Amino acid sequence: MRTSIASVCLSGGLVEKLHACAEAGFDGIEIMDADLIAAYESPEEIRALCHRLGLTIDLFQPFRDFEAVDEATFADNMRRARAKFEVMQRLGADMMLLCSNVATATTPDFDIAATQIGALADLAAEYGIDIAYEALAWGRYVSDYRDAWDIVQRADRANLGVCLDSFHILSRGHDPAGIAEIDPDKLFFLQLADAPRMDLDVLSWSRHHRLFPGEGDFDLIDFLSHVILAGYRGPLSLEVFNDTFRQTDVTRTAAHALRSLHWLYDRTAAQNDWTDLQLDAPQPPCAIDFVEVSGEDLSAVERTLSQLGFTFGGRHRTKAVRLWEAGDARVILNEQVRTPGSRLVGLGFEVGDAAAAARRAHAIGAPQVFRRTYAGDYELPAVASPDGTEVYWNSRTAAESWLDEFEGRVPLGEDTAETALHGVIDHLNVAYPWQEFDEAVLFNTSVLALDAEPASDVPGPRGLVRSQVMRTADGAVRLAMNLAPPTAPELPRHVAIRVDDAVSAARRARARGLAFLPMPSNYYDDLDARFGLEPDFLAELRELNLLYDRDEQGSFIHFYTPTIGDIFWEVVERRGTYDGYGAASAPVRLAAQRGGPLL
Numbered sequence: 001m002r003t004s005i006a007s008v009c010l011s012g013g014l015v016e017k018l019h020a021c022a023e024a025g026f027d028g029i030e031i032m033d034a035d036l037i038a039a040y041e042s043p044e045e046i047r048a049l050c051h052r053l054g055l056t057i058d059l060f061q062p063f064r065d066f067e068a069v070d071e072a073t074f075a076d077n078m079r080r081a082r083a084k085f086e087v088m089q090r091l092g093a094d095m096m097l098l099c100s101n102v103a104t105a106t107t108p109d110f111d112i113a114a115t116q117i118g119a120l121a122d123l124a125a126e127y128g129i130d131i132a133y134e135a136l137a138w139g140r141y142v143s144d145y146r147d148a149w150d151i152v153q154r155a156d157r158a159n160l161g162v163c164l165d166s167f168h169i170l171s172r173g174h175d176p177a178g179i180a181e182i183d184p185d186k187l188f189f190l191q192l193a194d195a196p197r198m199d200l201d202v203l204s205w206s207r208h209h210r211l212f213p214g215e216g217d218f219d220l221i222d223f224l225s226h227v228i229l230a231g232y233r234g235p236l237s238l239e240v241f242n243d244t245f246r247q248t249d250v251t252r253t254a255a256h257a258l259r260s261l262h263w264l265y266d267r268t269a270a271q272n273d274w275t276d277l278q279l280d281a282p283q284p285p286c287a288i289d290f291v292e293v294s295g296e297d298l299s300a301v302e303r304t305l306s307q308l309g310f311t312f313g314g315r316h317r318t319k320a321v322r323l324w325e326a327g328d329a330r331v332i333l334n335e336q337v338r339t340p341g342s343r344l345v346g347l348g349f350e351v352g353d354a355a356a357a358a359r360r361a362h363a364i365g366a367p368q369v370f371r372r373t374y375a376g377d378y379e380l381p382a383v384a385s386p387d388g389t390e391v392y393w394n395s396r397t398a399a400e401s402w403l404d405e406f407e408g409r410v411p412l413g414e415d416t417a418e419t420a421l422h423g424v425i426d427h428l429n430v431a432y433p434w435q436e437f438d439e440a441v442l443f444n445t446s447v448l449a450l451d452a453e454p455a456s457d458v459p460g461p462r463g464l465v466r467s468q469v470m471r472t473a474d475g476a477v478r479l480a481m482n483l484a485p486p487t488a489p490e491l492p493r494h495v496a497i498r499v500d501d502a503v504s505a506a507r508r509a510r511a512r513g514l515a516f517l518p519m520p521s522n523y524y525d526d527l528d529a530r531f532g533l534e535p536d537f538l539a540e541l542r543e544l545n546l547l548y549d550r551d552e553q554g555s556f557i558h559f560y561t562p563t564i565g566d567i568f569w570e571v572v573e574r575r576g577t578y579d580g581y582g583a584a585s586a587p588v589r590l591a592a593q594r595g596g597p598l599l
């Protein structure tokens with residue numbers, strides 16, 4: 001599989017973009033005319049640079065508003081075309097993308113369009129150039145790839161074919177099954193982009209909101225299957241118009257872009273049982289094994305954990321690292337760093353095959369993390385997520401476990417076993433700055449093998465907070481992602497522990513002196529209005545600062561600790577088959593965290 005990327009996906013000048021693409025490992029590039037026009041380097045210099053970097057120029061694009069026009073416009077369009085063919089010849093580019101006319105077309109007659117495009121192809125042939133005709137979703141008379149193919153057939157030139165772009169096809173809901181009808185020799189080029197489902201005019205949607213594969217809602221695995229089964233053998237090229245990616249670090253975006261293609265190709269090959277599969281199978285995690293918090297002095301975190309009912313799980317035999325446990329919820333406190341505060345820096349997953357998970361992650365391009373280990377320590381393979389959080393995998397068994405590295409654990413006595421907190425890590429909640437969010441979604445899909453739930457917007461005191469949960473199908477692992485508002489890029493992270501009885505857990509925590517995040521009294525009046533709760537139950541919720549939600553599947557009781565450093569803790573109880581996160585209470589919680597009387 002050859003990989004390519006349109007220069008429009010990246011930020012900066014053309015030379016910078018070419019360097020970033022080569023460094024990331026792309027095979028080729030689509031050069032956007034606008035990027036060339038704005039460059040001080042001549043076409044010959046760009047050609048030489050691409051050659052030196054080992055990049056092929058797979059496409060020169062776009063050429064616009066050409067076909068189905070009146071005679072005078074046609075003559076001028078041919079003059080324009082000749083000028084661009086001359087530039088392409090100097091560049092050494094041998095395929096031009098022709099977009100369907102969105103502005104100047106005056107006739108819906110496909111024969112006229114075909115005659116004019118045929119003349120363009122004949123002119124291109126003089127320069128040894130191929131024309132790939134693409135139906136833009138908002139084209140005036142041609143907005144469906146099947147119509148573009150119709151016109152290409154009518155024109156019938158050897159150097160004329162179609163360019164398929166997943167955005168234009170899937171945004172309009174056109175069935176990709178029709179790709180099988182196209183002569184494979186006429187499948188000249190393929191552009192791939194994902195996008196979130198949106199209720200927006202298709203032009204704005206395309207120009208601002210395209211995403212890399214795996215980050216949006218399109219079924220690109222199905223789409224790519226159709227294209228490859230139809231016989232396409234050209235490069236897989238990314239064409240993602242997105243305001244964020246055009247403002248972020250070009251090297252990082254290029255690397256991230258290539259990961260999205262590797263992921264897409266791997267999943268498509270796996271779905272079709274193609275035997276040239278090179279990557280290990282994804283390893284969806286079975287559970288969150290631990291979270292790791294670091295800081296030079298974590299005594300305040302330790303106090304909160306102990307008030308919550310966590311018990312001391314031992315001291316690492318060689319490092320300044322301690323373990324706290326609440327049943328199967330494990331927190332590692334790492335004081336080996338010299339940074340103040342406390343940060344959630346790592347998490348561990350239990351998986352079927354940790355080595356396979358790590359091999360796959362590295363093949364997709366996730367950066368490996370090396371941790372200093374000592375003789376007898378377990379080697380947990382790990383990668384760094386885009387925000388720097390370290391993710392560890394382990395196929396822990398009763399016989400062999402990193403837990404054995406901890407000494408001095410306090411066994412639970414008869415009395416403490418009764419009152420200690422006992423649970424599992426239900427979910428983590430992490431906020432991302434706007435420029436890192438989509439990259440994090442792709443990481444969670446491609447490297448961690450999690451699936452995205454539909455995104456939603458939660459009203460917070462500083463505006464809507466985009467919220468997206470990524471999880472395993474069985475819900476055993478859930479990562480809740482928030483898009484931090486630009487004014488608060490460092491929103492605290494939180495860890496939610498699931499227990500069987502959150503009310504008792506809250507009572508015991510309060511008896512141990514835990515300060516809860518206080519909820520406004522109005523919140524409880526509203527709960528009563530919404531749910532008509534038993535007076536005693538409502539009083540208990542109010543007394544303990546508990547939050548509550550209910551839907552057809554069940555109910556949800558939970559509470560929060562105040563924030564320490566940039567982390568806080570949540571205790572949750574899911575009743576029935578409740579599967580949410582108490583979204584209706586989130587605005588109140590966010591407001592309480594910002595202005596609550598104890599903070």
Ligand SMILES: O=C(O)c1ccc(O)c(O)c1
Pocket residue numbers: 061062097099134136165191206207239
């Ligand atoms: O938005 C556009 O104009 C545009 C241009 C070229 C493309 O390949 C495309 O998909 C869209």
Ligand SMILES: [Mg+2]
Pocket residue numbers: 134165191239
């Ligand atoms: Mg396109």
